[in-house]
Amino acid sequence: MDYWLQISITVEQPAVQRITEAMDGLGAVAVSRQHAGGSARFDTALSDFQGWSTENVSGLFPPDADQKTICNYLHDASGGHTGIHCQILADRNWEQIGRDQFKPFNVEGDLWICPSWCQPPVPNAVNIIIDPGLAFGTGTHPTTALCLRQLTNIDLTEHTVLDWGCGSGILAVAALKLGALRATATDIDPKALSITRENGQNNGIGDQLTVKTPEQIVSPMIFDIVIANILARTLIELAPRLNSLLAADGMV
Missing domain, CATH: 3.40.50.150 (Vaccinia Virus protein VP39)
Structure with missing residues (x-):
């Protein structure tokens, strides 16, 4: 496969798990999360585990994925979020x-x-x-x-x-x-x-x-x-x- 479709959305922390699961269900071959600014959030079960109030969630999809359907689903799952970014990524040695x-x-x-x-x-x-x-x-x-x-x-x-x-x-x-x-x-x-x-x-x-x-x-x-x-x-x-x-x- 020469390229991939990457779809990213930045959401508040309570929606992160919902978006991650949505991407997985929509056929993402990989889902990654990165902090997108905002204040640090600490899990009370792990005093040194740091999360973030706002996160960027990115899904890597096959090039023939239905971009419109995926974006519409993420829009609804995020509560009407409009900041969804799509881009084509050249294939790389992801393992390396x-x-x-x-x-x-x-x-x-x-x-x-x-x-x-x-x-x-x-x-x-x-x-x-x-x-x-x-x-x-x-x-x-x-x-x-x-x-x-x-x-x-x-x-x-x-x-x-x-x-x-x-x-x-x-x-x-x-x-x-x-x-x-x-x-x-x-x-x-x-x-x-x-x-x-x-x-x-x-x-x-x-x-x-x-x-x-x-x-x-x-x-x-x-x-x-x-x-x-x-x-x-x-x-x-x-x-x-x-x-x-x-x-x-x-x-x-």
């Missing part, structure tokens, strides 16, 4: 661009996320070696960071974990390196499943990690902990199924 922007960072305590092409800054830490490829999951997205931090606060010893919507497999790998007994990762994207397997091997926990398609995750499979770092609408739809896979005293 992502690599250039992905640096080692500390999540919390001894937990570090390190790209596979970098040396861990703290060799004796709990280092999660990740090569995301084109899959979602470098640990820098706020929801991924929140899940990682939550994992550091749970005693995972001898527990089984299900990572639904695994992307790069970062959460399943982190759970295993933090003490989980076994983890199963699943995603609708075949590339994500392949990348997750590779990341499991690169972290030395490949034998403890099972990678399956969603259709292969069926009862009576039961897990102590279920992680689902996915869009809210999809999560609501999947809630009954995920609940059926959770142990009686399990945790989501």
